[in-house]
Amino acid sequence: MAKTGRTLTGGQIVCESLLREGVEVVFGLPGGAILPLYGILPQYRKLQHILVRHEQGAAHAADGYARASGNVGVCFATSGPGATNLITGLATASMDSSPVVAITGQVARSAIGRDAFQETDITGATLPVTKHNFLVMHASDIARTIKEAFYIARTGRPGPVLVDIPRDVFQEPAEFVWPETVDLPGYVPPGKGDEAAVEKAAQLINSAKRPVILAGHGVTISHAFEELKTFAEKAQIPVITTLLGIGSFPGRHVLSLGMPGMHGVAWASLALDQADLIVAVGSRFDDRITGDTKKFATRSRKIHIDVDPAEINKNIHVDAPVVGNARDVLEQLIPLVNRASRPEWLAHLDALKADHPSLRIRETEKLLGQHVVKALNDITEGKALVVTGVGQHQMWAAQHYLPSESNVWFTSGGLGTMGFEVPAAMGVQVAQLDKIVWSVAGDGGFQMTMSELATIAENNLPVKFAILNNNSLGMITQWQDLFYNKGFYANAYTRNPDFVKLAEAYGIKGIRVTKQEEVNAAIRAAQKHPGPVIVDFRIEASEHVYPMIPGGMSIDELIEEKL
Amino acid sequence: MTYKPVQGSRTVIALVQDKPGVLARVAGLFRRRGFNIASLAVGHSEKRGLSRMAFIVEGDAETVGQVAKQLDKLIDVVQADDITDQDVVYREMALVRVNAQPSTRTEILQLVGIFRADIVDVGAEAMIIEATGDADKIDSMITLLKPFGVREVMRTGRVAMPRSALAKGGRDGFNVKR
Numbered sequence A: 001m002a003k004t005g006r007t008l009t010g011g012q013i014v015c016e017s018l019l020r021e022g023v024e025v026v027f028g029l030p031g032g033a034i035l036p037l038y039g040i041l042p043q044y045r046k047l048q049h050i051l052v053r054h055e056q057g058a059a060h061a062a063d064g065y066a067r068a069s070g071n072v073g074v075c076f077a078t079s080g081p082g083a084t085n086l087i088t089g090l091a092t093a094s095m096d097s098s099p100v101v102a103i104t105g106q107v108a109r110s111a112i113g114r115d116a117f118q119e120t121d122i123t124g125a126t127l128p129v130t131k132h133n134f135l136v137m138h139a140s141d142i143a144r145t146i147k148e149a150f151y152i153a154r155t156g157r158p159g160p161v162l163v164d165i166p167r168d169v170f171q172e173p174a175e176f177v178w179p180e181t182v183d184l185p186g187y188v189p190p191g192k193g194d195e196a197a198v199e200k201a202a203q204l205i206n207s208a209k210r211p212v213i214l215a216g217h218g219v220t221i222s223h224a225f226e227e228l229k230t231f232a233e234k235a236q237i238p239v240i241t242t243l244l245g246i247g248s249f250p251g252r253h254v255l256s257l258g259m260p261g262m263h264g265v266a267w268a269s270l271a272l273d274q275a276d277l278i279v280a281v282g283s284r285f286d287d288r289i290t291g292d293t294k295k296f297a298t299r300s301r302k303i304h305i306d307v308d309p310a311e312i313n314k315n316i317h318v319d320a321p322v323v324g325n326a327r328d329v330l331e332q333l334i335p336l337v338n339r340a341s342r343p344e345w346l347a348h349l350d351a352l353k354a355d356h357p358s359l360r361i362r363e364t365e366k367l368l369g370q371h372v373v374k375a376l377n378d379i380t381e382g383k384a385l386v387v388t389g390v391g392q393h394q395m396w397a398a399q400h401y402l403p404s405e406s407n408v409w410f411t412s413g414g415l416g417t418m419g420f421e422v423p424a425a426m427g428v429q430v431a432q433l434d435k436i437v438w439s440v441a442g443d444g445g446f447q448m449t450m451s452e453l454a455t456i457a458e459n460n461l462p463v464k465f466a467i468l469n470n471n472s473l474g475m476i477t478q479w480q481d482l483f484y485n486k487g488f489y490a491n492a493y494t495r496n497p498d499f500v501k502l503a504e505a506y507g508i509k510g511i512r513v514t515k516q517e518e519v520n521a522a523i524r525a526a527q528k529h530p531g532p533v534i535v536d537f538r539i540e541a542s543e544h545v546y547p548m549i550p551g552g553m554s555i556d557e558l559i560e561e562k563l
Numbered sequence B: 001m002t003y004k005p006v007q008g009s010r011t012v013i014a015l016v017q018d019k020p021g022v023l024a025r026v027a028g029l030f031r032r033r034g035f036n037i038a039s040l041a042v043g044h045s046e047k048r049g050l051s052r053m054a055f056i057v058e059g060d061a062e063t064v065g066q067v068a069k070q071l072d073k074l075i076d077v078v079q080a081d082d083i084t085d086q087d088v089v090y091r092e093m094a095l096v097r098v099n100a101q102p103s104t105r106t107e108i109l110q111l112v113g114i115f116r117a118d119i120v121d122v123g124a125e126a127m128i129i130e131a132t133g134d135a136d137k138i139d140s141m142i143t144l145l146k147p148f149g150v151r152e153v154m155r156t157g158r159v160a161m162p163r164s165a166l167a168k169g170g171r172d173g174f175n176v177k178r
């Protein structure tokens, strides 16, 4: 233990600890229980505080920041409603394994358990949506707890950690002791894969005729971009990227097959089905990929590389599990796999692409969401950072945006949180100030969190919003059309705001696009503008996302658009 | 005798940190993953600061194995294992308050003798019987006491421990009747 001999208040210890964890920016909003901490913040100018308009925004921003920076994202909220407002953001981060540390104020120790004003049992409430949480009852425990919180958040399978601190603990004096190490006997994050398991995997790879890689978020989280590329190229294995795996492998690479599953491109789903070996790397065989697990990829053996042992055999039985960090395991695998060439298998996949033109956009005069995403892909050359909401626009973006750089794709994959698109884009932009950040938004999701436009304007964050505005909850329209006998209800808005005027109200540049011919110019104008921009793309409302494998079904039920 | 709990139920043992809220974390996990805890016993372990929990849950090896892995992921859980397929000793204790009139006492005492139970309290109209053993034994004792009028039953939940291995080549453990 490094004794510093300094007596500080709990609030100061929080700040000192955050600085030692390398924190530069915090998203938050104060309130009574956390005010003692805010009272200290001016003494710590190195901790930039971004004042949000809603705590959900703080949590999503911290999540976006974490994903884009590779560091832990931090948010602050007060007790009661402030803390409960974080929950959606923490659940989103939890489902997508994103390292976030939330610090919440709690009512004073003497008031806990008495239903005091703004008291919520937030450690109880967030149990299922955090990787771990703490209630700190003494200022002398703060430093160790924060050290542990960051360690837990960023190691192993990352996730959100909440630290709840009663108001009077922020004020309590204690000696500041920064622990050198963490002592968590119940927590041992895996590193390298077991050698025998890796060798077994290598054997399966070396004897496979029709292998595919299924690359998930684990590749991005462990920054295994180079390793994945080397591995795929050496063994000549095509790479399928899950919704969260987009950006883990270059989308324009000859071996890239794109996204499979419910709204994936047909050839990727077919390749999974026809493969004789699936090498899943940091992917958890989510139901959006497998559909009916009994009919999923029945012809293949499976290798599952995952840092979380509980993911092995959870959804899909695998032949060769390797528990470990994706990057470490890929590094171990690369020397063991044979340099291969598979002209027949790759030619077969090319033929599938030709026979199933999932990315071809139908002939129409109308402006479609697909046109917008395709144009974004072309103009940015896949180099912009793209954040999305949830719904049709998200799926179109996932299909048509082909990243040419790593870690440029940010979406709420596991929880499917509408509203992610505004605050998460803010967090991504804060982490990558000199990159172009496009938020591909739905008019529905955008309106859930658009209060953060004020924060974005205030901090002059140059986020570009492409609202794919269909005046409706497009994905709901699609489901009601296909699965609820066209019983349209609660799917369409009749009075959306004028998003261009809304932009102006926030002091943001607004552009409206109603025709295909205007798309490119609008995107270029937005990128040229130094500040934030909202482009209101008025798109066709009745359009469906295809291909589609309805929920719980298999590749046999693949629905493709008739072109 | 190697007692296996009710068909289709399995035993998970967890070594956990002795901290506030641990029980809530563990119990919450079972609920979230859709498992009903049939029996739960908790107490200090041989290690300072660590407690041991024994859960009896319904489910097949695969699903319960998944729960054990999820349990193991909790930061406060040091280790969690499904020990059902090992040779395990199970014990449970029960306190049973049963009506006892002077006319029925002898008969009750006989029953208590058969089950190697103890009388730990005697009142004018009732007595408390303490019984230890596997769950079947306690179940049968309670069934036989029913005609006298069972007023109250309090059970500890099953504790469980795999038997020690004998010397190499030998059978695992042997039975010592209490």
Ligand SMILES: Cc1ncc(C[n+]2csc(CCOP(=O)(O)OP(=O)(O)O)c2C)c(N)n1
Pocket: A389, A390, A391, A392, A393, A394, A416, A417, A418, A419, A441, A442, A443, A444, A445, A446, A468, A470, A472, A473, A474, A475, A476
């Ligand atoms: C917070 C939240 N509420 C509800 C849903 C269910 N849902 C999924 S997609 C969708 C429609 C999204 O509409 P919009 O944001 O306009 O995107 P679009 O589908 O039109 O592209 C809804 C309501 C959700 N995913 N998240």
